[in-house]
Amino acid sequence: MMIYLTLGFLLFFALLAVFLRDTLLSVLSLATVSALLSIAFYQLNSPVAGAFELSVGAGLITVLAVLTISFLQKRKEKKQPGAALWLALSLALAALVFFLFQALWPQVLADIIPETSWGEVGEILWKVRLFDLLPQILVILAAVLGILALLRKEGESKER
Amino acid sequence: MNLWPFVFALFALGIFCLLTRRNLIKILIGLELLSKGATLALIWSGILRNSLSYTQSLAVIAIAIEVMVVAVFLALVYAFHEKSSSLDTDDMRRLKG
Amino acid sequence: MSASFLETTISLLVLGAVASYLGGVLFRHRERLISGVIAFLALLGSLISFSLLFRMTGASEKVLLFGVLSWQIDLLGWIVAEVSLVLGTVVALYSIVYMEEDTGTSKFFPLLLLMVLSVIGLAFAYDLFNLYLFFELLSITSFALVAFRKDKWEPVEAGIKFMVMSVTGSAFILLGISLVYAQFGNLDLNYLFTASGGASIWLPITLFLIGFGIKAAMFPLHTWLPDAHPEAPSGISAMLSGIIIQTGLFTMLRIMLSLGASLPWGEILIWFALLTMTAGNIMALTQKQLKRMLAYSSIAQMGYILLGIGMGATYGVASGFTGGVFHIITHAFMKGLAFLCAGALIFRLSSGYLEDMRGAGWRMPVTALTFSVAALSLAGVPPFSGFMSKLLIYQSGIQSGTALGWAGSLVAIFNSVLSLGYYLPAIGVLYSKEKAEKVPAIKEVPWAMTVALVILCLLTIYLGVQPDPVRSWVAQAFSLLKGGF
Known part of the structure; x- marks a missing residue:
């Protein structure tokens, strides 16, 4: 196999x-x-x-x-x-x-x-599991914000 | 045909890597092996249930999330390197869990 | 009808996150103020619209949001999400002042909003994969927020530790989801509840137990918590200890109730609970930093919640479930309060060590008084809210009428006494006659911070004196459950 x-x-x-x-x-x-x-x-x-x-x-x-x-x-x-x-x-x-x-x-x-594979997967992504779209977008948004926060320019933050 | 042994082998290897390696890039590799094992498991479960399109769409989303996690991890690695000039977790001794 | 309130809540949080970021970036000189105030207003608005949802929640009901997002709302989920919104609003108000020395606050507040939103998602989603996605959202926001002060060494290190353990847990959960799908061909929790009766699904259950157990800081998997919680900015420590670890547990509970009816997971939870509780308390006794001590105490308090839920699941005692979830509510407010007070002290003293705080109570009366309330409540002293929820948990063990139940209750009571061993000295330090070096020069924190402290303090006292509407809601929520919903 x-x-x-x-x-x-x-x-x-x-x-x-x-x-x-x-x-x-x-x-x-x-x-x-x-x-x-x-x-x-x-x-x-x-x-x-x-x-x-x-x-x-x-x-x-x-x-x-x-x-x-x-x-x-x-x-x-x-x-x-x-x-x-x-x-x-x-x-x-x-x-x-x-x-x-x-x-x-x-x-x-x-x-x-299966020739329809792409179409079928798209169909499921956009119809059956459309409710996964919101959290997915939010994860991407959170990741972008997080990366921006972690790579921001060095600032002097007070000891706290 | 049974692919579960491969899934569990990938998981075992990933956990082994996380527990024994001391380099942050190696740790990233350990996490990646876990994610790959999980994606393979998703596809294989779709084959078992004869609904490949469904699990493929799940796998596509899972892969997209995986990239986001890796990107955040690399940003953290960068921040760590800024502080310690190394990628070695043995330099991580300030905090005791 | 209920859908429109929930839609308002979600849109306010998402738009608030975007607006808060853009506002902060556009007005760079007023970054913290603009993005903080936008975030606070968005949270307040969504809190109001979410509270209006209350009258429409009861037994679980399917709703379709924005025409695409299908959730299932019920009273239990509403309670958890409401707690996170209240805590999030207070933390946003507090952080506007608290983060004054930090850069990049235009990223801080949007991440906070997204974190609150992820808790709402975890409370209402009923599809396993959708739950997983919201779980990842929760994880990613918390990594970024724990390591937010990346100019210092400790937060970055804590963030990496947290991230490695948490991502491992997520992979376990995803593997568990695949195993469930391979067995049942469906990921809908309602379907799984009817289908899973009697099936042997110990492997996915174990994987979920490990995956969510990492987030919930169950005993052998807790090692990230005492690093991550103290090193995060104090507002985020309050969120993490107050609601995030409990959300991990809550999600686990929901999945267990749907899937694991045939397994003895309740008993396993009781054993983990006793271990978690004792280990947390013993380690808290030796801490010299206030926030680290509070973090270990969070581990101990998770033990109580686990114990209540374990009693409920094993022996079918209603007061166990009620006590566990009521303790989630009271703990969110009192531990949030304790962390915010610790943050206020650090804000003025620039040191987290208890010895540097000697006598600070005389200079910062509001902070010290609210901290005393929080600490006594955490130790389970009447008439504060912690006593009422712990009482229910002790009761559940005794009502079960079994040796393990009695033993569990006794260990829990012993642990409460043990925890006085570190809370009382901490209060004593604040009110000591002899003053530490920096103390004479400090004054009370600005009003926005004291308002936040007072709100949480009043909630803690109110739930202790008058637990009933809230406690009976929790009891009602559990009586309405069928499976996970």
Whole structure:
């Protein structure tokens, strides 16, 4: 079963993410975990969740994390291994992800990809579970306000 | 086919990571593994009930919330780094729970 | 009809949050005043419109808000949400003055409004996933508010600890929701109540117990609380200790009542209650900072609430449930008052240590007097409100007529006496003859803060002398329940 293979790979990269000593490498492993999870979703017939996981989980979160790490490490001016090494590693990871995608994509298509899936999910999101929209918007609003509050300029606050 | 073992393996790994690692980025990875396990569980429960579209829409919302949580966490990490110039939780000893 | 009042409440809170942020950003020189006053007015307006809802609540009733948001309102949820609105309004008034030295207040007040709104959502939502979303809203607002003074080390550290534990809990809850869905194919709590009879669902129940237990600071999962509550700005400490941890418990209760009818979770709650109570009190005894002491005392008081609810669930004693929820109400006001008083002292003295507060009571009479009321009430001394709610909880144990019930009541009474061991010294410090270094130079806090203190103090005394309309509402709310609603 393909799905077990994908999830086995996923667990392997999850182990790497936990045990690798270098933070940047482990964040990249986490991105791989995300990408593999989205492939697993495709295989499990959930293309919408897969697309979301790929773009948001593997993409956005990784970018945020890598930006934070590189920003913080630059400020510390810690000596880093050469940029070429990073480039090579990221390329290798990207190639692996691409390969898996290539290997698995046709089968998924050949299997039962429900053509209405996108429409159905949209239908449920916007009709059946419309009442989730308000809390979702509020969570986003709260997160934006919270981030603004936490990243605001240093002010002198009295000891209190 | 049974995917619950994978879900619980992800959860176990995430909890292990949270308990043993001392770096804030590693802690973030632990939290992420937990969230991924939970998303996988959502999709799998939809397969079991044969209502994939429904759980997919739940999973989409859950992923969106996950990003918000990660963003707030990274903002906190940044604030922590401002104070301590490190990402090591061993520097977190001022407060004793 | 009831929908329109609830719609007004929600719109006022959401629009208030946006207006308060924009007002603060546009008028940067008057940031705190503008955004604080807008937030206070929005809270006051929504409090009024929400109170008008009272006459229409009773047995649970489905409402459709804004044509999309379907909730189910009942008396029990109304009580919890009303407490959070009252406390939120008072805290907003207090914080307008209290936050005078802080930057970024245009983010502080909107987050406070959203926090109150999340409690309303948790009180009325009946879909498990919708509950989870409001729970996340509650979590995110509280992380940002705990770490709000991010220029200092401790709040950031406390925020990170809180966040790690809380996000772990959320993941557990989401896993629990998936397990429930896999078993029943539906997330509606009403449906689950009828469907779950006799099914073995110990795993999701355990996951919910851990997930909400982290938020509710149940004994082994409480470790974030004594850091997060004291390090937050005092108004937020009052909100967190007064209503937020109880909301975690309340949500857990609602889910348990709907799902876990066939499980012995009541007994588990009693054991956790006794552990939580004793551990909280013993640790509170050793604290040297006032707010830390109050935070540990919150853990102990959560034990009482858990004990009442556990008694109600295990032995079917009505006074257990009533006492537990009535204690949520009285505790919200008295612990809120205690934290606001501590904040007032810190506002003038710039130090949270008890030894720096020696003799401050003579210079700040209102603060010291209201603090004494709060502390005595928390220790369960008559005629204050804490005594009335604790009395119901002791009663429930004795009425159960079982060994565990009696033992529980005795441990609870012993704990009340134990808690006098730290409340009385704290009052004694404020009224000591010998004065600490900074004390002679201070004066009473500004009027907005004293008004907030006096309102909560009057509520505490009123509920102690005249508990009845409120206490009977709680009893009535429980008699109307069918499952979680």
